[in-house]
Amino acid sequence: MKRRLYPLVLAFLLVPAWAQEGKALYGQFCASCHGAEAQGIPGAIPPLARNPRVQDETHVVQVVRQGLSGPLEVGGVTYNGVMPPMPQVSEAEARAIAQYLKSLGGAPAEAAPPAPRVQGDAALGRALYLGQKPLRNGGAPCQACHTVAGVGFFGGGSLGKDLTDAAKRLGGEAGLSALLTNPAFPVMREAYKGRPLTEAEAAALAAFLVQVSQEAPRPPSLYLGRFLVAGVFLLGLLLIYQAAVWQLRPKSLAERIRSQLRR
Known part of the structure; x- marks a missing residue:
């Protein structure tokens, strides 16, 4: 009987430790988009606190490592963005994050009030994207790796994805600002390591990409x-x-x- 109790006692002792480790990992990989308190961004990024979906640990691990695309409804609000996969997060780390999110509760979440954020300047964002204005911390301009239809003489680099419809894929201006402030993509995270974008630069680039997504598509023959x-x-x-x-x-x-x- 005592031997049967040992695994239960061990699990009881380890769950708080996993949740604590998960909180740190959440802050490293998830907080930039979903918020420090897992409150999300209204209309752009769903909340995870008191979200019934996060009670399914297997589902959380899959979403963290393989990504997720909308539409999905949380707390009566529909979200239609794309969460990029994070294969750099190990399965054990993803499970620790899941344990932390489960500890936040499973009751349906209410929409959090919008957090104040810097208003983006699309014209400044264009100059930053093209490298016409250098980034404050010395990071490379977006055009070095990415293409945006109709912007720049040759369109840009081919290392990263085409960003023409990034605003539609990644949660609009609010979602883009969050991703640019603390990148979730491994290559971008490494490229801007020690050279992060400022809040104003992220907001400006997000506003520029939103503007680009609303323009008429340019024909491939242009380039x-x-x-x-x-x-x-x-x-x-x-x-x-x-x-x-x-x-x-x-x-x-x-x-x-x-x-x-x-x-």
Whole structure:
């Protein structure tokens, strides 16, 4: 009988420890979007505190590691964003996060009042995206890795995803601001490690991406035409350079003799 009780006692002692570890992991991986108190962002990111969905530990682990896309309803509010997968979170860490969320209760959550946030300047966001204005902490401009339709001569880099519809996928301006302030994506998290965006920069970039998502889509041929123009321009420069090198090259003996005879 005593032997049967040992696993129960051990589990009873370990659950608080798991929840405490989960709280720290939640602060590291989840709080940037869902809030320090798991209250979410009204209309953009669902709350996790007192959310009945988080009582299913298996579901929470799957969502943390594989991501989730809407629409889903929590507390009478419908959310239609996309939570990116976080494979960098181990299964054990995801279970610790799940234990912490379960400790917050399972009664239906009421919509939290909107938290005050910095108003984004779309024009500043465009300059930051293109690198026309440097980021305060020295991070790379978004265009180095990402493309936005119709922005920049060549559109941008191809390492990251196209951000043209990022506002629709990631919870609008509020969701984007939260993600940019504390990135959930492993590559972006590493790229901005020690060089985080300021709150004002994140808000400006979010406002810019919202503006982009509302514009008419640009045809793919736009960039093809730009590449052709750039190619013709570079070819012209190359021909001018070759002509200059040819004129400045050392003359051969035969050329010098012919030049003297012409005189």
